[in-house]
Amino acid sequence: MAPKPGGNAPNRRALRERKVSQRMAVVDDATRQQAAQARLDALENDNDQTADPFGLASDDDEFNLEDEDEEEEIGGKKGKRKKSGVKRKLRNAASDRRGPKNFARILDEAELDRLPPGKPSYLTAAARPSTTSAARKFCSVCGNTSGYTCARCGSRYCCRKCYTVHTETRCLKFTV
């Protein structure tokens, strides 16, 4: 089929541009840092899939209970009174001080940034970045010393072979 001079061409170009730009897109610094931070956080995780990583469980519970309550109202007064006792009990359990909170939440609630300046705390105790040694560069695939950086995502690689492995597996995974 012969292409029409006016109709299809701009559309097709747009498609082509989009494809190219997606493949060539360089992941910016902020995203790279985000990815690195996410990886660090992941390295602190247990392998427990049921654990709630954001500490939202208790909030969710309350939300569900609220729903139940509304249903009850439709159901009639007698039922409601009975259930509300149950509800209170559950809510107490949910907001129990010993309910598993994750560390980030405890740190957040301790409001350490409100301490008088100069008072040692969890925040001030963190070791500072190194000033005596530069970051070393290792291949993200095989672990050897690496000479090259992936232009897209910033990971390191050491040879063509590793680069192929990297683009096929990790490059997209880390950035998407």
Place this chain on the structure above:
Amino acid sequence: MSLPPVIAIDNGGGNCKIGMAGQAAPTKVFPNASAKPKGERGALIADLLADSKEVSQLTLRRPVDRGYLCNLELQREIWSRGIRALLRRQPGECGLLLSEPLFNFEEIRSNTQQVVFEEMGFRSFYAAPAPVFSMHRAAGLLGASSPAARTGAGVIVDAGFSFTHIVPFFKGQVLEGGVRRINLGGKLMTNYLKELVSYRSLNMMDETYLMDSVKEQLCFVSQNVKADLKAAQNLARSPHRREFVLPDGVNNLRGYVRDPAAWAEKVQAIKDAVRAAESMDEKRRLASQMEADQVLVLNNERFMVPELLFHPDDVGLHQAGVAEATVQAVTATHAALAPLLYSNVVLTGGIASCPGFRDRFTTELRALVPDDHDLNVFQPQDPALFAWEGMSVFGSSRSYSSVALTKAQYEEGGGWAAHRQYS
């Protein structure tokens, strides 16, 4: 009045060390976690987990998150099991001596007291950071042999499961302004090893518990990373190559490191048998013996994983390595203390027992410390248990009863966290 028996628990993020104060070693060391085998409903805790034959496919749940006691419900179950089944004691007749992280949060502290007194019913309770007990122990070992020992000065490097703390002491007191923490410990290392291995050879992402033991058996601290990396470049000829036979669930339940010489002999024997065999089927059956085990090959991972503690930058954590952080900790205190502090550096925590750790740490620190300062790095026999030993000594002495909060005091006035000093 005789002193009440005191239970000493060094409640680490990785391992819980439990025993009666006064003993030379803890009664039991077990993972501080509950583990659920795949496909089963019940979870294993405390000694049941430590003695469990099954190590693969365990789902671990830990009460300690980033070093802080976040899930007290689970922790209480683990303690109860440990105290009742292992020590055969009732909380009601004992005091409790507990280790806590530095800069513990008020919220966690008061919740812990609530559990200890109201739910478990201990008679008395005292908690202090593990490095405090390590220092106590180190001072006991050193006597008054050096100026540092006489002034109670020193640096405790506690490389644990959740993080690494560097804690300077003077007159036996923590110099809180100088405490430095690297957010990197054994847990991150295990997970990093898991990630590397899963990416490079076999998917071990579900095998946290198993990889933990692989790490303990095979990881070491390199003295010269560049040279070791170069030597490891060719996998077939690498001197660092080790083979770990994974558990198959039948004959081999925990996995083991394959001895290269013994294995080579076995391979030779099998080859000979194959050659001697008559029928083709027989040959095949014999040859399949060689492939029977699932093997995890480790090469540069063995030293690149502990390497993280010396260069956290390798994994994208922008903090100084353990040696430089020690210098940061010392310089944050008074300048006049530096010579005393450097002359008494003690390495504790589970990671410190990694082969080569002390040598590497000393080399790196020596390069950073002014050369007119003496540097003494002391590594106890078992760095992981050192803090517990200190707790044992402290718990069985009269100083415990002078600082501990009794149940009556707690019931009368609530927590005492506000007016408390680390000793």
